[in-house]
Amino acid sequence: MNLARYCLTNAAASDEAVALEVIGADGLLLERWSYGEIEDTVLRIASGLGALGLKRFDRILLRLGHSSDFPLLFFGAIAGGFVPVPTSEMLTAAESEAILRDSGAAAIIHDGKTVLPDGQARLIGPKEIEALKTAPAGSYAMTEADDPAFLIYTSGTSGTPKGVLHAQRAAAGRAPMYDSWYGMHSSDRLLHAGAFNWTYTLGVGLMDPWANGATSIVYDGSRDPEIWPGLIEVSGATLFAAVPSLYRRILKYGDVSSESFPALRHGLTAGEALAADLHEDWVMSTGRPLYEALGMSEISTYISSGPTVPTRPGSPGKPQEGRKVVILSEILPGEMFAEVGEPGWLAVHESESGLMLGYWNRPEETEQVFRSGWFLTGDRAREDEDGYYWYEGRADDLMNAFGYRVAPEEVERCLGAHPGVSEVAVTSIEMRPGVSLITAFVVPVGPDGMDETALAEWAGEHLAEYKQPKAYRFIDALPRTPSGKIRRKVLV
Structure with missing residues (x-):
């Protein structure tokens, strides 16, 4: 199994189907890529990276802005059997140096604009990137399901960010989200408001649309909240994904009504808890559902509302179809399940294919989050009599x-x-x-x-x-x- 091959060949109707559109101010179309063009370029990058002498599973630090180069190089590295390490373009030199040092990356791919870390790693700049795109096309690396695919560092609300290592099976492990959260079809056009370095964007904005043969829409421009209603409409987005705080700002500063963005079926939100009043305001203003999901860097999302799970304001929803999710007793975690209505530790079974391989270079921390066959998410929750889960916050909060x-x-x-x-x-x-x-x-x-x-x-x-x-x-x-x-x- 190769994650890049799964995403690019799983469901695309044809090589000519549109995989990616990049839009700018006022929704102006800047780039359009078909599935055939994306795959061809990804395989050229994979071959070109190998020709540079990089070894299988070498980590490659990505210091790139929000452009089509990011997904091309991210998936190109995975296609070649390397392990990309995506980072935010906003990181300082010291912050990116810490990630470079911890990951042991052998190379840094940069766009010539982002701040670079000090350290011993091969630099691959703008000219080399263009050369990679025109290298002779290779083939997908023959990786296995449990081989490493990419390494993402947590946002680090406190302490030092830590690397979360995901396997090649990670994209396929997201399949329960397709129906339970999105209700996604190959005809969908998904616009995501986040930056590519975030797992929310990498997964929801790229992996999932492509694995379903849909179109991913990327916006490259200012982030003022009032521009989003127009972008959703002019792009023809049928699905829009953002964090709750952006939905709140859109309602406050944007011109939104039930007649806005007629193509949009519903909104998607994750990354933080969706307040009940915000959910109500969005539905009242737009007449469209807003479906929430609960997840984390280590597993993606695993609880959600969606077309088949009616929303219940204040709750992120129910475990997605096929997911093995429980609430463990706070008294004996891993040995007892919490009673209905009783707060406990939210846990996901270790057999989930979307679950991380572990924390990079932190075997003790990895061991601590697994207990009696369950991955302890660090979140607290309770389940009501109808099977809805109610988030009770992080254990350390x-x-x-x-x-x-x-x-x-x-x-x-x-x-x-x-x-x-x-x-x-x-x-x-x-x-x-x-x-x-x-x-x-x-x-x-x-x-x-x-x-x-x-x-x-x-x-x-x-x-x-x-x-x-x-x-x-x-x-x-x-x-x-x-x-x-x-x-x-x-x-x-």
Whole structure:
């Protein structure tokens, strides 16, 4: 099995079918690639990299901007049996150097614009990239399902980012998403708002459309929220994928109605929890469903709502068809399952083909997340009587209030339902040694702010006393990672 071959040959109707479109400002078409053209170029890059003397499974650091070169070189490396290491173009020299050092990459492919790390690795620049595209076409490397395919580094909301190594089987392991989340067909046109270095974009924006013979649409231009409704419409996108925070900004700054983007069937969202009020606002404004999925770099998505699983605001949905997902008891993880309604550890069975091979160079950490045949995601959740899962936050985000464990997501859901709150993040702040208080960081809806007393009264009506924030701070925006996740640990 070769991941690149699976994606490019699994379902394409013909070599002439459109695989990739790159659009610019106002939806202007900049590039159009057929499946035949993509595959030909990918196989030329695979052959060219081999001719440079790179060895099988050598890591190749990608320092590229958001252009068609990114997918061509990413899939070209995999096709040749090498292991691409995608990185954000926004990384500093020190950040990319840390990844270069940890990954042991033998080469760095760069576009001449991104910051390069210091280190001993072969540099492959713009001229060499053009030469790779015109090298004699080779063939797909004869890799096995469990051979390494790509190495992605986590966004690192705290601590040092760590490498997540995925196998050649990773793309095929995403198959349960096709029906359970997307309802995808070969006629679909999927526009993704994210950057290519993110697993959300690599998977949802490229692997899955191509594995279904659909068209991936890439936007290369400014990221102002008001431009997206027009881009969705003019591109003819039938599916649109983004993080919840972008949907919220689209509704706030864009011109959106039920008559907007008539080709769009529904929106897709992942990367952070979808607030119930945002879900309701999107449906009311557009008349289209917004389907959420819960996933992570180590496994992609495994819980979702979709065409066959009606949305339930506040819940990401149910385990996708065929997935082996459970909630383990917090008392004896791996040995007992949690009761219905009881919070516990969210786990995925180790037999899932989309599951990572492990953390790169971190065997102890890899061993820690596997227990009695289950991969412990580090997330907490509970299941209701109808089989819907409710996210209770990351285990390491739990706050301690007077001896009680409190999930920040529960408090955020409550405060986020207040009509005066646009966004909110909750964390525990140490006020003095040994004394920490649950603190809410609130982005008000209006420019004039809001009344702290009214918000505290709202919390008092909906939360147990020990769960209520003891301090409120009003801010203009929440700090986020490049992938859009809230950085609670930097809130002070």
